[in-house]
Amino acid sequence: MVKRKLNLKRVFLVLILLILIVITSVAGLFFYELSPVNKKGEEIEYTVESGTMVNEIFSDLESKNLIKSALFMKIYNKIAGGLDIKAGTYKISSSMDATDIYKILGGEVIDNSETFTLTFKEGGNIRGLINTLEEKTEIKKVDIVTKLNDENYLDELIDEYWFLTEDIKNKDLKYSLEGYLFPDTYTFYTNATIEDIFRKMLNTMENRLEPYKEQIEASEYSVHEILALASVIELESGNPDDRKTISSVFSNRLKDGMALQSCVSTYYAYDINLGDRDLNTSEIEDCSSKYNTRCPGFVGLPVGPIGNPGKDSIDAALNPSDTDYYYFASDANMKTHFTKTYEEHVAKVRELQSAGNWHEY
Numbered sequence: 033m034v035k036r037k038l039n040l041k042r043v044f045l046v047l048i049l050l051i052l053i054v055i056t057s058v059a060g061l062f063f064y065e066l067s068p069v070n071k072k073g074e075e076i077e078y079t080v081e082s083g084t085m086v087n088e089i090f091s092d093l094e095s096k097n098l099i100k101s102a103l104f105m106k107i108y109n110k111i112a113g114g115l116d117i118k119a120g121t122y123k124i125s126s127s128m129d130a131t132d133i134y135k136i137l138g139g140e141v142i143d144n145s146e147t148f149t150l151t152f153k154e155g156g157n158i159r160g161l162i163n164t165l166e167e168k169t170e171i172k173k174v175d176i177v178t179k180l181n182d183e184n185y186l187d188e189l190i191d192e193y194w195f196l197t198e199d200i201k202n203k204d205l206k207y208s209l210e211g212y213l214f215p216d217t218y219t220f221y222t223n224a225t226i227e228d229i230f231r232k233m234l235n236t237m238e239n240r241l242e243p244y245k246e247q248i249e250a251s252e253y254s255v256h257e258i259l260a261l262a263s264v265i266e267l268e269s270g271n272p273d274d275r276k277t278i279s280s281v282f283s284n285r286l287k288d289g290m291a292l293q294s295c296v297s298t299y300y301a302y303d304i305n306l307g308d309r310d311l312n313t314s315e316i317e318d319c320s321s322k323y324n325t326r327c328p329g330f331v332g333l334p335v336g337p338i339g340n341p342g343k344d345s346i347d348a349a350l351n352p353s354d355t356d357y358y359y360f361a362s363d364a365n366m367k368t369h370f371t372k373t374y375e376e377h378v379a380k381v382r383e384l385q386s387a388g389n390w391h392e393y
Contacts, residue, residue, distance in 0.1 A: 065104035069097055069126040079232065080137070081239065082119040082216055089117060089137070099130045108134065120149070120219030121232070147219050152233070154215040154342035155266045158207040159303065171226050179226050180208045193234055195241050195248075199256035204322045204335045206300075211259040211337020214240055240343050247350055260333045262341035262349035264325075267296035267306065270366030275345055277370060279352035281360050290358070292325040292333065300338035363389045 078098070080089060086109065090102040099105055108131065109115050117137045124133050148168045152161060158180075165171050179185055183201060186208055190196045200208045209230065214237035220229055241248070241255075248255050261282060269275045282292055298311055301321035311326075319327040322335035341349075357370040359377035363384050371377045384390045 065101040066108060066130040067100070068129055069100055075123050075125045077121050078124050079121045079235075080117055080119050081236065084117075084119070086115055086117055093133065098124060098126045099133060101130075105130055105134065118219075119217055120147070121221075147221055149217060149219050150229075151217045152213065152215045152340065154345070155263070155339045156215055157300065157339045158210050158213070161213070165226075165229070169220075169222065169224070176226055177207075179230075185227075189230075189234070193238055194245070195238065195255045196234075197254065197256060199254065199336070202335060206323075206336075209234075211256075211263050211340055212237055213340050215340050215342055240346070244346065244350060251350065256336065257333050258346070258349050259341060260335075260337045262345040263337035263339045264292065264294050264296060264334070265348050266341040266345040267339055268294060268360075268362075269345070269368075270362045271368055272344060274360075274368040275348035276351065276353040277355060277357065278360060278368065279348040280355040281357045281370065283352040284355070284358050286332070288358075289331060291329075291331050294325045294334075297323050297325040297334045297338055298327075300334075365389070 078093075078096075087102070087106055090099070090105040090109070093099045093105070094102040112134070115134065115138050122136050124136055128136075150164060150168065162173050162176050165176065166173055186196075186201055189209075190198065190200070196212065200212070213230065213233040216233075216236055218229075218232060218236075220232070248258060251258065253261070261279070264282065265275055265279050268278050282294075284290075285292055295311065296306065298316055299306055301323035302315050302318075304311070304315075316324075316326045317328060318324065319330065321327075323338060324330060325332075325334055355370070356372050359371045359374065361369050361371075361377065361381050361384065363369065369380050369384070371380055381390070
């Protein structure tokens, strides 16, 4: 009986020992997989795009050799209670523990005093971007404008990005990169240069345009023209659901050699912010700007984008609805009314005005 008790005690001790060995081995493997990839990794800027899933980020970090294992990072994330990663740019290195990288992406150890956030809204233009950058950085308007007019700089960008062409060097453009800086929320370091800022926004535009590359190349319009049309659609769309129908109106007009007659193009031509005031007749009839599609005799697209369109407007420019509409008008509630003929359009406008439902500033 004593011998049996001793055997049971020995078995129990062996089991405990085996469990400890397993736990120690797993813990060792866990800490190894979360240890730095190497000791001499240089600090880099790692960008998290808006909408990217946490597990996708871990897989990307592994593919870039910044962490050893996405799997163990996912396990750590479960243990830590989940990570809320914000879109932005973070300074990380392969010489850091994966847990430190995890903390940085979660905003725990990043010094926010060294960064600033910029939200560039859909339809926003470079004129507004310049004002924001002057407020938040040491970058001056004159430096931004000089860079946008630097042909050597523009040639470098054209060589680097497939969607940038000689069209951005047209002397009639207000700003060479108007329409190409994708609207999103960005985080920049306070010492970022204008080149750094443009590059990040262009990189985001490249990511958004890539799914449409084949369609753009097969289109009868250049990428510059598509972005110009998309920018007009963006600003004409009081209701986002109307974008493809608005696109159909412009598509029908372009095919039939009619003028676009877009009010938003005239606002941009004369640097008037939407909502500031109505246009006057002299501005509408002034043909000195190649942006003013309401100018008598103006047929075709504006010389370039009039703002920076979002993905839905780019998609609408490439994939308009199939309609017989040639006119539209927005009422005071931003509802868009579509009509097929000029007579129907005039009647609709009068109806809205009589009902006190006409949009006036």
